[in-house]
Amino acid sequence: MKKIAVGIIGFGTVGAGVAKILKKNAMLLRRRLGASIDLKRIADIDITSDRGVAVADGLLTTDASRVLDDPEINIVLELIGGIEPAKSFIMRAVANGKHVVTANKALLAEHGHEIFSAAEAKGVDVAFEASVAGGIPIIRAIQEGFSSDRVLGFFGILNGTSNYILSKMTEENADFRDVLQDAQKRGYAEADPTFDIEGIDAMHKLAILTSLAFGKKVAMNKMYTEGISKITPLDIAFARELGYKIKLLAICRGTEKEVEARVHPTLVPEDHLLSRVNESFNAIFLHGRDVGPTMFYGKGAGMLPTGSAVVADIMSLARDIVRGTSNRVSFYPPSGRAVSAINVKPMKEIRTRYYLRFAAVDRPGILSRISGILGRNQISIHSVMQKGRQNRGGQVPIFMLTHEAQESDLQKALRQIDRLAILRQKTMVIRIEDGMLSE
Amino acid sequence: MKKIAVGIIGFGTVGAGVAKILKKNAMLLRRRLGASIDLKRIADIDITSDRGVAVADGLLTTDASRVLDDPEINIVLELIGGIEPAKSFIMRAVANGKHVVTANKALLAEHGHEIFSAAEAKGVDVAFEASVAGGIPIIRAIQEGFSSDRVLGFFGILNGTSNYILSKMTEENADFRDVLQDAQKRGYAEADPTFDIEGIDAMHKLAILTSLAFGKKVAMNKMYTEGISKITPLDIAFARELGYKIKLLAICRGTEKEVEARVHPTLVPEDHLLSRVNESFNAIFLHGRDVGPTMFYGKGAGMLPTGSAVVADIMSLARDIVRGTSNRVSFYPPSGRAVSAINVKPMKEIRTRYYLRFAAVDRPGILSRISGILGRNQISIHSVMQKGRQNRGGQVPIFMLTHEAQESDLQKALRQIDRLAILRQKTMVIRIEDGMLSE
Numbered sequence: 001m002k003k004i005a006v007g008i009i010g011f012g013t014v015g016a017g018v019a020k021i022l023k024k025n026a027m028l029l030r031r032r033l034g035a036s037i038d039l040k041r042i043a044d045i046d047i048t049s050d051r052g053v054a055v056a057d058g059l060l061t062t063d064a065s066r067v068l069d070d071p072e073i074n075i076v077l078e079l080i081g082g083i084e085p086a087k088s089f090i091m092r093a094v095a096n097g098k099h100v101v102t103a104n105k106a107l108l109a110e111h112g113h114e115i116f117s118a119a120e121a122k123g124v125d126v127a128f129e130a131s132v133a134g135g136i137p138i139i140r141a142i143q144e145g146f147s148s149d150r151v152l153g154f155f156g157i158l159n160g161t162s163n164y165i166l167s168k169m170t171e172e173n174a175d176f177r178d179v180l181q182d183a184q185k186r187g188y189a190e191a192d193p194t195f196d197i198e199g200i201d202a203m204h205k206l207a208i209l210t211s212l213a214f215g216k217k218v219a220m221n222k223m224y225t226e227g228i229s230k231i232t233p234l235d236i237a238f239a240r241e242l243g244y245k246i247k248l249l250a251i252c253r254g255t256e257k258e259v260e261a262r263v264h265p266t267l268v269p270e271d272h273l274l275s276r277v278n279e280s281f282n283a284i285f286l287h288g289r290d291v292g293p294t295m296f297y298g299k300g301a302g303m304l305p306t307g308s309a310v311v312a313d314i315m316s317l318a319r320d321i322v323r324g325t326s327n328r329v330s331f332y333p334p335s336g337r338a339v340s341a342i343n344v345k346p347m348k349e350i351r352t353r354y355y356l357r358f359a360a361v362d363r364p365g366i367l368s369r370i371s372g373i374l375g376r377n378q379i380s381i382h383s384v385m386q387k388g389r390q391n392r393g394g395q396v397p398i399f400m401l402t403h404e405a406q407e408s409d410l411q412k413a414l415r416q417i418d419r420l421a422i423l424r425q426k427t428m429v430i431r432i433e434d435g436m437l438s439e
Numbered sequence: 440m441k442k443i444a445v446g447i448i449g450f451g452t453v454g455a456g457v458a459k460i461l462k463k464n465a466m467l468l469r470r471r472l473g474a475s476i477d478l479k480r481i482a483d484i485d486i487t488s489d490r491g492v493a494v495a496d497g498l499l500t501t502d503a504s505r506v507l508d509d510p511e512i513n514i515v516l517e518l519i520g521g522i523e524p525a526k527s528f529i530m531r532a533v534a535n536g537k538h539v540v541t542a543n544k545a546l547l548a549e550h551g552h553e554i555f556s557a558a559e560a561k562g563v564d565v566a567f568e569a570s571v572a573g574g575i576p577i578i579r580a581i582q583e584g585f586s587s588d589r590v591l592g593f594f595g596i597l598n599g600t601s602n603y604i605l606s607k608m609t610e611e612n613a614d615f616r617d618v619l620q621d622a623q624k625r626g627y628a629e630a631d632p633t634f635d636i637e638g639i640d641a642m643h644k645l646a647i648l649t650s651l652a653f654g655k656k657v658a659m660n661k662m663y664t665e666g667i668s669k670i671t672p673l674d675i676a677f678a679r680e681l682g683y684k685i686k687l688l689a690i691c692r693g694t695e696k697e698v699e700a701r702v703h704p705t706l707v708p709e710d711h712l713l714s715r716v717n718e719s720f721n722a723i724f725l726h727g728r729d730v731g732p733t734m735f736y737g738k739g740a741g742m743l744p745t746g747s748a749v750v751a752d753i754m755s756l757a758r759d760i761v762r763g764t765s766n767r768v769s770f771y772p773p774s775g776r777a778v779s780a781i782n783v784k785p786m787k788e789i790r791t792r793y794y795l796r797f798a799a800v801d802r803p804g805i806l807s808r809i810s811g812i813l814g815r816n817q818i819s820i821h822s823v824m825q826k827g828r829q830n831r832g833g834q835v836p837i838f839m840l841t842h843e844a845q846e847s848d849l850q851k852a853l854r855q856i857d858r859l860a861i862l863r864q865k866t867m868v869i870r871i872e873d874g875m876l877s878e
Contacts, residue, residue, distance in 0.1 A: 021587060021729055032586055032654070034773040129584070135730035137584025144583075145568070145576025147471055148460055148750030215471070273736065276712055290460055290743040291574035297712065298733035308729040311587030323764045334473040 002035040004318040007067030009089055010080030011044035011060070014103055014130070016051035017307025018077060023053065025311070033315060035322050043067045044080075068092045075317055077310060078102040087111055090126070094118050099326070101313040103130035103306060109204035113217050113339060116331040123326055127313035132205045133158060133282040135305030136298040137312070141286075142212050143329050149288040151213040153253030153260075155436050158205040160280035160300040161189045161196035162228050162248040166236075166265075167278040170245065173233050188280060198227035199248060199263040206250035209284075210261050213252065214342050215333045218261065222344035226264040235357060235428060238387070238399050239267050244355075245275035249433065258343040260350055267355050267432040273297075274436075285436060293436075348408035353382070353432040355401055358417070359425035362396040366422050370398070377413035379405040395424050401432070441474040443757040446506030448528055449519030450483035450499070453542055453569070455490035456746025457516060462492070464750070472754060474761050482506045483519075507531045514756055516749060517541040526550055529565070533557050538765070540752040542569035542745060548643035552656050552778060555770040562765050566752035571644040572597055572721040574744030575737040576751070580725075581651050582768050588727040590652040592692030592699075594875050597644040599719035599739040600628045600635035601667050601687040605675075605704075606717040609684065612672050627719060637666035638687060638702040645689035648723070649700050652691065653781050654772045657700065661783035665703040674796060674867060677826070677838050678706050683794075684714035688872065697782040699789055706794050706871040712736075713875070724875060732875075787847035792821070792871035794840055797856070798864035801835040805861050809837070816852035818844040834863050840871070 006022070008015050022029070022039050030036045039059070047060040061067075067076055068089060076093040078100060080086050086107050093100050100119070102108065108115065108131055119126045129139045133156070142151070157163050161183065168179045180197065183189035195201045203225040210218045228248050239246050244267035252261045268275045273295050277283040282300030287293050299305035320326050332339045360366045371381060382401040402410075414427050445461070447454050461468070461478050469475045478498070486499040500506075506515055507528060515532040517539060519525050525546050530553075532539050539558070541547065547554065547570055558565045568578045572595070581590070596602050600622065607618045619636065622628035634640045642664045649657045667687050678685050683706035691700045707714045712734050716722040721739030726732050738744035759765050771778045799805045810820060821840040841849075853866050 017729075025587060025589070025729075028589060029587065031772040135727070136733060137580050140579060140584050141576050144755060145579050145751055146747070147754040148464060148468065149747050150464070150467060271715075273712065273715055276710075276715055288574070288747065290456075290464075290747040292738045292741075292744055294575060294735075294737035296733075296735060299731045302731075304729040305731055308585070308588050308727065312584055315586040316583060319767050323767060325762045325764045328758050328762060328767075333470040 002322055003038045004035055004321055005038045005040045005073045006075045006314060007041040007073040008077045008079060009043045009064050009067050011042050011051060013303045014306045015079040016053050017303035018310045019055060020053045021307050021311045033318055035318060037314060040073055041067050064089055074321055075099045075314055078104060083107055090115055091118060094122050094124055097124060099124045099317045100126045101310055102128050103310060105131040105204040105208060109207040109220055120327055120330060125317055125326055127317055129313050130306050130309035132208055134300045135308055136282060136296045138284050138296050146288050149290045152287045152289055154284055154286040156250040156284040157247055157277050157282050158250045159196050159202040159248060160282060164188050164280040166228060166246055169233060170236050176229060176231060197229050199225040202250045202263045206261055206263055210252045210259060214256050216342035217339055218342050224262040224347040228265050231265055243270045244268060245270060258345050260345045265430050267430055350407040351404050353402055353404050354410055355430040355432055357428035358398040359395050360398055361422045363422060370417055373416045374413050377409045379409055379413055441761055442477045443474055443760055444477045444479045444512045445514045445753060446479055446512040447481040447516045447518060448503050448506050450481050450490055452742045453745045454518040455492050456742035457749045458494060459492045460746050460750045472757055474757060476753060479512055480506050503528055513760055514538045514753055517543060522546055529554055530557060533561050533563055536563060538563045538756045539565045540749055541567050542749060544570040544643040544647060548646040548659055559766055559769060564756055564765055566756055568752050569745045569748035571647055573739045574747055575721060575735045577723050577735050585727050588729045591726045591728055593723055593725040595689040595723040596686055596716050596721050597689045598635050598641040598687060599721060603627050603719040605667060605685055608672060609675050615668060615670060636668050638664045641687060641689045641702045645700055645702055649691045649698060653695050655781035656778055657781050663701040663786040667704050670704055682709045683707060684709055697784050699784045704869050706869055789846040790843050792841055792843050793849055794869040794871055796867035797837040798834050799837055800861045802861060809856055812855045813852050816848045818848055818852055
């Protein structure tokens, strides 16, 4: 029986999950593949910590080159994350004619083009199912399930930590900081949570999915990114009263010529499936022109869900190795031409509906001044509500939903409004997604 | 540029959808594939009706052998449905060394083993993404996305017509017959709706997914199948009061040794994602041991969603043809041994919770007689409710939820209860799924 030799670089949570799955599911994998997968070496800087999985003597090494340069190893798993040395390791593995499996979204978002081009030139594959939405096979769905269709857009809950925090804030009417601290204690959020809560992780995943769906490069620095740290229980409660949940959405819609690609907190209608995605779960609501609306839901992270996606990639590569083929599915269409970048629509040109919360001093005439400025900037008001009595600061929150308006107009209006002496805080803005292309 | 020649047998809704997609998406497909897909011939008994898609002169034929025996055709699409002549056509295409794409769930559920074995022996592939849940790439998800994992179970809304009817009954508080007639008028239900509303179509799909998930044959006649024709607005309203929706679920859970595999109306908790799947949409909630709970949602039928899945299969086969490979992923594990059948747990051994509605005459002592019989049969009552005044027949409905009980005990108790003179109709039984393996 043919043996496929695998080497892991990075023995953290995902690496340990992969080792565990390769061990406990060995029989199952062998039966499905008609070949056996042999975990030949694991490289990590730290080879003494207990990862909760027993590995054979001699498997562990601190020297990555014993994975990268071992002529017997067919597939290298890059599971260290970050840009360097991950990128150099992958490029070296590719140069050595090895297939690569990676879960590294930051690296692919930033240097995917270089990596995929090098792999294709060398006739090897770089598989990356685990890089977006852990256990959800969304990469395969786009590359193969929807290979016949044009993607019109997708809406993703792609960061488990943010979704966990927003879910808990919603359930418990709790403040962002308190929930974050609790999440950190439980290990659901990192000590430095910036990447997760400020939308950067979701933006990396959005970049990968956008490139994949439209077959073009995408410039990350053109993608608007805003996190959840400013969301308050007041916003969540008011959104709920209006029939919305607040979710951190990665939004992409458009054509091969131009897309909107942005990450920000979003009001999602209560009766939409995405608003039912709670805790640390991920989901992608994807609309294809022929296939219509679809949704994929599952765990976005974790030792076994992510490990499972990595091993599925190993299986896929192993099937090709067994049959002596490779580059079966390419990241960019195999046109032979240079891959061009897709235009990202400037944020100021976006048109959407808005939720606004004004922290105004409770004085006569205030609503007329605010609505006057909005009106002069082509923003028309859908509904407005002033709730309760003024609080200690003499403020009273005014909530407003607008009709569809242009982002540049809104920002201009807010600059004028926030200069008013009667405004005590910067106005809270949350964008609304009503349709999600589902009609 | 390489040309992949395709022939269609069966120019109905799906066939016309495929022709349409191959035409309008030709450039896109060619760019993604690096080869072109050439629709060379379409065979149907009726080649004069307008299918809403223009095809080139000479493409249409009434002679299936002009597809099956054309040495230039690489891929045959069997889109006529039913057992014969579909089966003979597929076997002949396979014998002629052609790959096959089919959307024929009844055929695969009944003769899949014979078809897949013949294809494997001949070194060709039979692709069938469109046979289950139309536009949802669930076949690929199980075969490739979860190739590393053990499926613990899945719960599917697999019949769009039934889900449409139940959704409308729920929304409009309408009778089954009225909604069915309306669905027939709108073309959402067939003139003879038996396969859809009696759960047979869902059972075929359950058989295919069960075989696939566990890598074994499954005997369809051992799978309990019950449709939705007996569900009343009263049941739907009471289920809602208790926090449930009624859905026709295809349920599978177990191990490679033994599975539960059954189709029946089911009370699904209101806050479960599956209860949010409305209209003619399909969804599969699948629980993997490592990957945890996942859900896939989309259109289960229709010209373009199903056509899109067929064309995705063409793309997948074409990718293999371009690379000179085949049999990359097999239906049953390629162990070389004979494929065994999985045990289906006899329905009488199933344990679940039950919703019961008794149509009793409104007389003192009735509840004590019913609950006495249940108690003597090891069925304990979770909650009971008698609603409103008696109706014209002097009856009053009594609703009951049980704790977990065994099906054989329940059926025995109901035989005794339904013999009581105070019972005016057969007792309504609907099984409850609370957990769906999601904890």
